[in-house]
Amino acid sequence: MLDEAVVTFFKAPHSFTGEDTAEVSVHGSVYVQQKLLQVLVAQGCRMAEAGEFTRRAFVNRKFDLTQAEAIADLISSESEASHRVAINQLKGGFSKELQVMRSKLLEMTSLMELELDFSEEDVEFADRSKLKALLEETLSKVNDLKDSFRLGNAIKNGIPVAIVGQTNTGKSTLLNALLGEDRAIVSDIAGTTRDTIEETLNIDGILFRFIDTAGIRDTDETIEKIGIERTFKKISEADIVLGMIDGTLPFEDIKKAAEDIISTVNLLEQRLMLLINKEDLIQNNRMQHLDIEMSDALRDCYARNVVSHGAHLVDSHGYTLGDVHYSLAGLMSFGYLSAKDPQSVKGLKEQIGRHGRLMTPNDKAVLVTNMRHYEALMHASESLQLVKQGLEMDIPTDLISQDLRQSLYYLGSITGEITTDEVLGNIFSRFCIGK
Ligand SMILES: Nc1nc2c(ncn2[C@@H]2O[C@H](COP(=O)(O)OP(=O)(O)OP(=O)(O)O)[C@@H](O)[C@H]2O)c(=O)[nH]1
Ligand SMILES: [Mg+2]
Numbered sequence: 001m002l003d004e005a006v007v008t009f010f011k012a013p014h015s016f017t018g019e020d021t022a023e024v025s026v027h028g029s030v031y032v033q034q035k036l037l038q039v040l041v042a043q044g045c046r047m048a049e050a051g052e053f054t055r056r057a058f059v060n061r062k063f064d065l066t067q068a069e070a071i072a073d074l075i076s077s078e079s080e081a082s083h084r085v086a087i088n089q090l091k092g093g094f095s096k097e098l099q100v101m102r103s104k105l106l107e108m109t110s111l112m113e114l115e116l117d118f119s120e121e122d123v124e125f126a127d128r129s130k131l132k133a134l135l136e137e138t139l140s141k142v143n144d145l146k147d148s149f150r151l152g153n154a155i156k157n158g159i160p161v162a163i164v165g166q167t168n169t170g171k172s173t174l175l176n177a178l179l180g181e182d183r184a185i186v187s188d189i190a191g192t193t194r195d196t197i198e199e200t201l202n203i204d205g206i207l208f209r210f211i212d213t214a215g216i217r218d219t220d221e222t223i224e225k226i227g228i229e230r231t232f233k234k235i236s237e238a239d240i241v242l243g244m245i246d247g248t249l250p251f252e253d254i255k256k257a258a259e260d261i262i263s264t265v266n267l268l269e270q271r272l273m274l275l276i277n278k279e280d281l282i283q284n285n286r287m288q289h290l291d292i293e294m295s296d297a298l299r300d301c302y303a304r305n306v307v308s309h310g311a312h313l314v315d316s317h318g319y320t321l322g323d324v325h326y327s328l329a330g331l332m333s334f335g336y337l338s339a340k341d342p343q344s345v346k347g348l349k350e351q352i353g354r355h356g357r358l359m360t361p362n363d364k365a366v367l368v369t370n371m372r373h374y375e376a377l378m379h380a381s382e383s384l385q386l387v388k389q390g391l392e393m394d395i396p397t398d399l400i401s402q403d404l405r406q407s408l409y410y411l412g413s414i415t416g417e418i419t420t421d422e423v424l425g426n427i428f429s430r431f432c433i434g435k
Pocket of ligand 2: 171172173184185186192193212213215
């Protein structure tokens with residue numbers, strides 16, 4: 001006797017995989033488990049491969065490929081928001097949208113191909129104006145889905161927040177305070193941080209990825225230069241930029257630092273929070289002055305930058321939250337911070353959480369979170385674009401239908417209607433054994 005066990009039998013097709021399945025539950029001893037496996041293997045069983053159960057379920061049409069991938073996402077979800085996106089995908093919202101598009105396109109393609117069979121007779125089964133309308137509609141849906149990847153990816157891996165500014169402004173101090181641990185080295189020597197440091201943090205159910213960067217300054221030092229190049233790369237990849245400025249500097253320097261930061265950010269796509277740090281060292285009488293001067297300077301600078309990008313200036317309403325003073329309406333705000341003071345950092349954290357909530361849809365919006373889906377959508381979009389051009393230029397039907405087939409292929413590859421063993425192997429090998 002090895003142990004007392006419970007054996008559960010799941011009869012096909014009402015099991016997870018759709019096949020007859022048995023589950024053996026034993027007591028949690030490693031010895032018992034090992035011994036049991038040995039016995040079973042000796043009786044002709046073999047160990048499951050990574051993701052084999054989910055793969056079998058997919059092959060038995062229990063769900064499609066996006067849903068199988070959603071299971072992997074669900075297992076690895078680290079925040080409420082990423083969990084919600086995975087659940088939406090598991091429920092099949094994304095697949096349904098794709099299937100509707102695909103079946104309409106398929107019908108059109110079949111009609112066009114029928115014309116080819118009757119090419120001598122010069123008939124038109126597929127109404128070209130209907131096809132054009134369908135194309136427009138599909139193309140815009142495909143592009144919307146494709147564009148949702150930036151956000152979807154941010155929700156899954158953390159919304160990237162870059163902490164940037166000149167040296168010694170307190171960036172690393174802020175990172176540490178946000179995380180509540182001494183993650184980055186802090187010192188009063190300018191140029192302490194050389195490389196970027198990334199850590200994730202869950203604020204109110206949304207995952208953020210904070211990136212402390214090398215301070216920006218003119219330097220001949222090779223390594224520091226490389227670090228500063230990385231800083232600019234991180235700024236361009238961030239959704240939220242925390243621009244740190246040393247509040248003890250003369251006003252002209254503060255203004256210049258703010259302008260430098262603003263010019264590196266794309267205010268149409270990124271949110272910028274300018275933080276005048278070391279508030280504890282700013283004298284009260286100077287503060288009021290600074291406030292007024294900064295507001296004026298920033299309004300001008302913001303208008304210049306945003307208007308030069310072709311957008312409207314957003315009216316901003318200032319309000320105070322704890323120690324931190326912000327204007328939220330625009331995508332740019334400025335406020336004061338004392339990175340050394342937990343209360344001040346707490347206010348900032350709440351503010352960042354608020355930005356995050358504004359950025360993440362809380363309804364059942366379909367978001368693309370998977371790189372594979374994103375790539376397929378990109379290819380589908382390209383093929384559809386070719387079909388559209390082909391129709392406009394009146395090129396032969398067989399060429400148009402080839403491009404249509406191509407787009408159908410890419411759309412079908414997402415849900416797994418069209419797959420190769422290689423693709424499946426790739427997807428399921430990322431699952432753990434036993435899943
Ligand atoms: N009084 C005061 N000092 C601060 C505050 N924030 C940071 N400091 C000090 O400023 C100095 C620089 O801080 P760091 O966090 O290393 O600055 P950094 O921006 O990461 O600097 P680099 O890595 O060199 O770019 C340290 O001596 C900090 O203790 C603050 O809010 N108030
Ligand atoms: Mg630093």
